[in-house]
Amino acid sequence: MIESLKLEKHDESRQGEVFTSPAGSAVSASRFFYIESYGCAMNFADSEIVASILHENGFGVTKTMEDADLVLLNTCSIREKAEQTVRKRLTEFRKLKKTKPGMLIGVLGCMAERLKNKLLEEEKLVDLVVGPDAYRSLPSLIDEADTGQKAVNVLLSRDETYADISPVRLNSNGVTGFVSIMRGCNNMCSFCVVPFTRGRERSRDAGSIVTECRQLFEEGIREITLLGQNVDSYHYFDELTEQTVSFSQLLETVAGIDPLLRVRFSTSHPKDITDDVLFSMQRYPNICRYIHLPMQSGSTRVLQLMNRTYTREWYKAKVDRIRELIPDCGITSDIISGFCTETDEDHRDTLGLMAYSQLDFSYMYFYSERPGTLAARRYTDDVPETIKKERLAEIVDLQGRLSRESNQRDLGKTFDVLIEGESKRNAAEWMGRNSQNKVIVFPKTSPQQKKGDYVMVTVTDYTQATLLGAIVSGDR
Numbered sequence: 001m002i003e004s005l006k007l008e009k010h011d012e013s014r015q016g017e018v019f020t021s022p023a024g025s026a027v028s029a030s031r032f033f034y035i036e037s038y039g040c041a042m043n044f045a046d047s048e049i050v051a052s053i054l055h056e057n058g059f060g061v062t063k064t065m066e067d068a069d070l071v072l073l074n075t076c077s078i079r080e081k082a083e084q085t086v087r088k089r090l091t092e093f094r095k096l097k098k099t100k101p102g103m104l105i106g107v108l109g110c111m112a113e114r115l116k117n118k119l120l121e122e123e124k125l126v127d128l129v130v131g132p133d134a135y136r137s138l139p140s141l142i143d144e145a146d147t148g149q150k151a152v153n154v155l156l157s158r159d160e161t162y163a164d165i166s167p168v169r170l171n172s173n174g175v176t177g178f179v180s181i182m183r184g185c186n187n188m189c190s191f192c193v194v195p196f197t198r199g200r201e202r203s204r205d206a207g208s209i210v211t212e213c214r215q216l217f218e219e220g221i222r223e224i225t226l227l228g229q230n231v232d233s234y235h236y237f238d239e240l241t242e243q244t245v246s247f248s249q250l251l252e253t254v255a256g257i258d259p260l261l262r263v264r265f266s267t268s269h270p271k272d273i274t275d276d277v278l279f280s281m282q283r284y285p286n287i288c289r290y291i292h293l294p295m296q297s298g299s300t301r302v303l304q305l306m307n308r309t310y311t312r313e314w315y316k317a318k319v320d321r322i323r324e325l326i327p328d329c330g331i332t333s334d335i336i337s338g339f340c341t342e343t344d345e346d347h348r349d350t351l352g353l354m355a356y357s358q359l360d361f362s363y364m365y366f367y368s369e370r371p372g373t374l375a376a377r378r379y380t381d382d383v384p385e386t387i388k389k390e391r392l393a394e395i396v397d398l399q400g401r402l403s404r405e406s407n408q409r410d411l412g413k414t415f416d417v418l419i420e421g422e423s424k425r426n427a428a429e430w431m432g433r434n435s436q437n438k439v440i441v442f443p444k445t446s447p448q449q450k451k452g453d454y455v456m457v458t459v460t461d462y463t464q465a466t467l468l469g470a471i472v473s474g475d476r
């Protein structure tokens with residue numbers, strides 16, 4: 001079944017990937033926890049907050065669930081398939097629990113928030129249900145669960161940003177990292193469950209963001225992605241300076257930490273991205289030439305039903321403006337096929353807008369109705385699944401062509417590449433990314449080279465998902 005298709009195998013930055021915590025680190029820990037994360041990068045970042053809170057309370061992290069006293073699943077509700085994956089995993093955990101009676105199972109994240117107590121009724125062996133804004137209460141909830149009670153906290157907050165909590169990095173490659181700059185979402189895209197699972201939008205203290213980024217840089221991290229559901233609406237009133245910090249100002253401050261630190265951001269909403277952000281990108285070469293600009297649909301009528309509040313022409317104008325100000329900018333997107341009432345003509349509009357925008361890459365899905373959303377309440381999910389999938393297959397095909405064309409345009413070009421590690425297929429090769437977020441694989445040329453270095457690489461060949469190249473000089 002095609003639910004979502006990813007063309008770029010190496011991109012683990014977004015929804016759908018599974019992540020396992022690294023080997024136990026806290027030597028003094030008396031109990032151990034195991035955590036798996038699903039969903040978007042924000043969920044992965046939250047798991048690191050959870051790890052920090054648990055560390056402070058005497059828990060060490062383990063990467064084998066058999067060794068764990070507490071098994072946590074940080075869950076995603078974005079599509080039905082995401083929830084099914086979690087339920088399957090819970091079945092496996094339940095089997096383990098039968099052999100380890102004292103072990104606790106906790107469900108965190110968006111599914112915990114969406115289903116609340118229902119989750120305890122449906123999944124009898126779950127002991128803890130904790131929503132995204134309630135992680136500070138984990139230690140007391142664990143105490144409660146230890147006494148055999150079911151422990152639940154799914155309160156959403158208007159101001160929780162975990163700003164003061166220094167995340168414990170789990171599974172870091174030592175080169176790239178995520179930093180959450182805001183939580184929640186105030187948009188009401190009619191298909192989307194996020195406003196219900198993550199609550200109201202709030203921006204994190206700018207000072208704490210910059211401190212965390214600086215610390216990451218000092219620890220050797222060379223690329224930071226600033227995360228939010230809608231980063232362009234970031235705004236923080238700084239009481240010390242009595243000034244409001246906008247997203248472009250925050251971006252410039254983080255980029256100003258060091259020219260060797262690359263900065264990315266995600267996600268930009270087409271209705272909100274401003275020229276200011278593009279001007280910041282022009283001013284700072286270390287702000288990556290890459291914008292993830294989810295289109296969702298190319299039909300103005302469908303966009304209206306989706307409550308995206310922009311039109312096809314608006315999206316085109318944004319793409320034109322990005323290309324005018326940052327000609328070498330990579331643009332990627334999210335696309336949904338088969339939203340309520342979508343006709344063949346609407347679908348052709350989506351294909352047309354994808355081609356117009358020359359998207360380098362997209363995450364593509366067919367519409368999955370989510371209970372409680374505006375669309376579920378107002379519209380009928382009336383596009384048959386076969387048609388949704390047929391249209392998705394066409395979208396995927398077109399994106400494949402656009403990605404290959406985009407890679408072909410890079411042939412012969414030389415890029416500044418940050419080495420992220422050894423290529424998975426060949427230990428004699430490096431894997432890195434260019435500013436446009438494309439993965440490049442190339443042969444190692446010197447024993448002095450190491451991950452975290454920048455090298456200039458000329459593109460000599462490509463596949464649909466990867467550029468292949470050769471180092472032209474060791475220095476930038």
Ligand code: SAH
Pocket residue numbers: 015078079191192193194228229230267268269294296334335336365366367368369370
């Ligand atoms: N804040 C981001 C999106 C977060 S969710 C934004 O506004 O772009 C990531 C993607 O999942 C969305 O962009 C959308 O393409 C997809 N998605 C969300 N709800 C969905 C649903 N009900 N069915 C199918 N895809 C969905």
Ligand code: SF4
Pocket residue numbers: 185186187188189192193194195229230269
């Ligand atoms: Fe969902 Fe829309 Fe918010 Fe993105 S902007 S998280 S799609 S409601």
Ligand code: F3S
Pocket residue numbers: 015038039040041042043075076077078109110193194197198
């Ligand atoms: Fe992210 Fe999934 Fe929640 S995409 S915000 S973890 S519903």
